[in-house]
Amino acid sequence: MVQGAIAPFPGRERANCLLQKHLTGSVVLTQEGFAAKVAQCEHHLRSYCACRGSDAVPASVLELGTGWFPIVPVGLALAGAERVITIDVTSLLDVPRTRRVLELYASALQSGGLTGLGRKLRPERVDALIRAARTGQARDPRALLGPLGVDVRIGDVRSSGLPAGSIDLFVSNNTLEHIAPRVLAQITSEFRRLAAPGAVMDQFVDMSDHYAHFDAAISEFNYMRYSDRMWRVFNNRLQWQNRLRASDYRRIIEQAGFDLVSEERAQGSIEELRRLELAPRFRGYADDDLLVLRCWFTGVAGGSRASAGKGAAELGA
Numbered sequence: 001m002v003q004g005a006i007a008p009f010p011g012r013e014r015a016n017c018l019l020q021k022h023l024t025g026s027v028v029l030t031q032e033g034f035a036a037k038v039a040q041c042e043h044h045l046r047s048y049c050a051c052r053g054s055d056a057v058p059a060s061v062l063e064l065g066t067g068w069f070p071i072v073p074v075g076l077a078l079a080g081a082e083r084v085i086t087i088d089v090t091s092l093l094d095v096p097r098t099r100r101v102l103e104l105y106a107s108a109l110q111s112g113g114l115t116g117l118g119r120k121l122r123p124e125r126v127d128a129l130i131r132a133a134r135t136g137q138a139r140d141p142r143a144l145l146g147p148l149g150v151d152v153r154i155g156d157v158r159s160s161g162l163p164a165g166s167i168d169l170f171v172s173n174n175t176l177e178h179i180a181p182r183v184l185a186q187i188t189s190e191f192r193r194l195a196a197p198g199a200v201m202d203q204f205v206d207m208s209d210h211y212a213h214f215d216a217a218i219s220e221f222n223y224m225r226y227s228d229r230m231w232r233v234f235n236n237r238l239q240w241q242n243r244l245r246a247s248d249y250r251r252i253i254e255q256a257g258f259d260l261v262s263e264e265r266a267q268g269s270i271e272e273l274r275r276l277e278l279a280p281r282f283r284g285y286a287d288d289d290l291l292v293l294r295c296w297f298t299g300v301a302g303g304s305r306a307s308a309g310k311g312a313a314e315l316g317a
């Protein structure tokens, strides 16, 4: 309700930042939050290697949805990606949050805690990161991230302006669930245009009701109780959720011309799902589809599949 009330006004992003910092705690970067994002970065690198059938590092990466903390793009650049473009239609990065990320990386480097990013981090990137973490006077997050090989862009990825065939790896985390189906179809088509031969996509989608992240009284399936009309009342522009299920994402990705190589799913419990009376629009889905709460979708640009068998790996909820 609070997000819905502030959403129509200018300055909503700043107000939402304060709200999430002080009320839900979701814009505070803890050591655990940092480790979880580094783990997502490691997943992207593993997926790329598995799909390419080698331990190569992607030369060019496009991240959709930078968000508040540039942990994933910095990790990919440290691991050796030549150029990591991270794009967000909203400018959420600032200098203190970016420095916090760099400081956490610097202390993880000192304690030898980044082994999952690869056996050999790029030495000049490590030096640049340590220098940037110590820089006192940066005015712009881009000035801190540029020397690391991270190119921060503000804009809609559908009109990226990047050349066709220029990207080796497409990644996103906790982002696709916030995008309308029609726009998602356009984004994945743009990814296909940008895909270099053998390009890989690795997208982590959280399909749970995000209101359950900070309200213990509701289940992660809760939002499937509501008709589209009712959901429009609860849904809000600042944390808009599309409620798509795994099969919907699969269809969108495949229609854009990517071959899905794997779906790693985390499912909730059938007992919990059965406790809800589903809105009519969800009754046509199989239980197995509705139960998926989180999923990694990994695919390769159509016609360029190098390895890995198609299949769905269950992670357990």
Ligand SMILES: C[S@@+](CC[C@H](N)C(=O)[O-])C[C@H]1O[C@@H](n2cnc3c(N)ncnc32)[C@H](O)[C@@H]1O
Binding pocket: 064, 065, 066, 067, 068, 069, 087, 088, 089, 090, 092, 155, 156, 157, 158, 172, 173, 174, 175, 178, 179, 183, 187
């Ligand atoms: C939940 S946030 C990103 C979270 C971040 N990746 C993380 O893991 O913390 C999703 C972001 O996607 C961005 N976004 C949505 N549609 C977009 C588009 N068409 N082009 C670029 N960015 C977009 C939003 O502005 C938002 O900041």
